[in-house]
Amino acid sequence: MQRDALAPKYVRDFQCTGSKCPDNCCHSWNVGVDPETLRGYRTNPALIPIMQEKLVDNNDLATKEASPAYIKLNPATNKCSLQEASGLCKLQKDFGEAALCVTCDNYPRSYKILGEDLTVTLSDSCPEAARLLISDPNAMELEFAPLTLSSKPQAYQIAEAEHYAERYQLLQALITLLRYREISLEMRLFIAGLLVQRAQTLLEEGSDTSMQDLCNLFFELIGQGYFQQQAKELQKTNDGALGLVILNVLVKENPQQSAFREELQAALKGLNIKGRKPAGQEQLDKLQQAWKKHLKPFYKKHSTGLENLIVNWLIRDFFPIQSKNLYDGWANILARYLLLRTLMSGIALQQKTFEKKDLIRLSYRFGRGVTHSQLLNKLMLELTGQNLKSNTAFARALQIG
Numbered sequence: 001m002q003r004d005a006l007a008p009k010y011v012r013d014f015q016c017t018g019s020k021c022p023d024n025c026c027h028s029w030n031v032g033v034d035p036e037t038l039r040g041y042r043t044n045p046a047l048i049p050i051m052q053e054k055l056v057d058n059n060d061l062a063t064k065e066a067s068p069a070y071i072k073l074n075p076a077t078n079k080c081s082l083q084e085a086s087g088l089c090k091l092q093k094d095f096g097e098a099a100l101c102v103t104c105d106n107y108p109r110s111y112k113i114l115g116e117d118l119t120v121t122l123s124d125s126c127p128e129a130a131r132l133l134i135s136d137p138n139a140m141e142l143e144f145a146p147l148t149l150s151s152k153p154q155a156y157q158i159a160e161a162e163h164y165a166e167r168y169q170l171l172q173a174l175i176t177l178l179r180y181r182e183i184s185l186e187m188r189l190f191i192a193g194l195l196v197q198r199a200q201t202l203l204e205e206g207s208d209t210s211m212q213d214l215c216n217l218f219f220e221l222i223g224q225g226y227f228q229q230q231a232k233e234l235q236k237t238n239d240g241a242l243g244l245v246i247l248n249v250l251v252k253e254n255p256q257q258s259a260f261r262e263e264l265q266a267a268l269k270g271l272n273i274k275g276r277k278p279a280g281q282e283q284l285d286k287l288q289q290a291w292k293k294h295l296k297p298f299y300k301k302h303s304t305g306l307e308n309l310i311v312n313w314l315i316r317d318f319f320p321i322q323s324k325n326l327y328d329g330w331a332n333i334l335a336r337y338l339l340l341r342t343l344m345s346g347i348a349l350q351q352k353t354f355e356k357k358d359l360i361r362l363s364y365r366f367g368r369g370v371t372h373s374q375l376l377n378k379l380m381l382e383l384t385g386q387n388l389k390s391n392t393a394f395a396r397a398l399q400i401g
């Protein structure tokens with residue numbers, strides 16, 4: 001099925017690698033089956049013998065309506081019980097894509113409708129999507145053009161929030177800013193935080209300045225190097241408080257996803273964190289060491305990959321449009337980025353190197369780990385509780401310059 005859609009280049013380039021996938025999506029999580037597909041599984045004579053043993057009722061009242069049943073996992077392997085030894089899905093192999101439930105059909109695509117326009121992004125929890133995002137500097141080039149959709153696209157309508165036009169202008173400005181490669185990625189993130197904070201005040205209190213004027217002013221100031229000095233001053237007073245909160249949230253984490261657990265354990269080992277012992281100055285020093293020795297050189301060559309991941313989070317979440325509180329939405333994105341960077345640092349120390357392939361592997365495993373856990377929510381609660389969910393605290397933790 002083809003339809004005009006706003007989609008980044010990497011969505012148009014994406015092709016599921018199927019049995020060649022290094023870590024397919026058919027394990028470690030329960031696939032919820034939508035009501036219409038479930039009816040087919042229970043009434044189609046060709047499907048009944050295959051599916052009757054593979055389904056389990058969903059008794060969770062919160063999700064039962066959307067997914068009345070789950071596909072069973074094989075308890076011995078933790079893989080989907082429909083997956084064959086070859087890695088192929090029995091349903092897809094014997095009956096084609098149309099037999100898949102909406103979850104399997106759509107993954108890793110995310111369909112959202114804004115106004116009348118369909119927007120499509122991919123989840124970076126898919127290894128092929130992560131590979132495209134990290135390898136192709138132009139992966140996030142947006143284009144409105146015909147796109148082949150999956151068989152049963154399930155699109156979510158984005159509600160048009162108050163100040164919709166201003167929020168849309170801010171989204172466009174943030175995408176442009178985050179892709180402005182003349183300054184470091186960390187500097188762009190710092191400036192984006194300041195812009196979001198000013199935009200929040202503008203929406204709450206009103207002003208003679210329009211959102212467009214505010215965005216234009218920021219671009220003028222970037223051109224004049226206005227933010228450099230401000231960033232330098234904040235870096236001088238970095239007391240490591242936010243870094244410690246991130247480290248200690250990671251120390252307490254016990255991920256369900258085995259691949260993510262592997263990355264976390266490697267990172268904690270690299271940072272010399274043993275057991276549940278809280279992190280301290282030694283670990284903050286190690287983060288600095290990892291930045292200078294491994295990440296800084298890595299960013300020089302591959303920061304477009306990280307930039308693409310962040311812009312993808314922004315568009316996937318329609319951040320300034322969907323977030324009631326702009327600053328909270330932005331803090332969530334920055335916290336997610338800093339969590340990822342902390343893991344990168346630990347892994348770089350553990351491996352004594354950090355390359356593009358490591359970021360691809362880490363980012364899809366991180367995507368799965370964050371999606372299927374409360375990790376990010378726990379971090380946001382800690383930051384709020386310790387009064388660290390502020391531009392100043394984030395700016396101190398970013399490696400600007």
Ligand code: SF4
Pocket residue numbers: 015016017018021022023024025026107108125126127128129
């Ligand atoms: S994780 Fe991505 S590439 Fe791998 S099987 Fe699933 S959709 Fe295909």
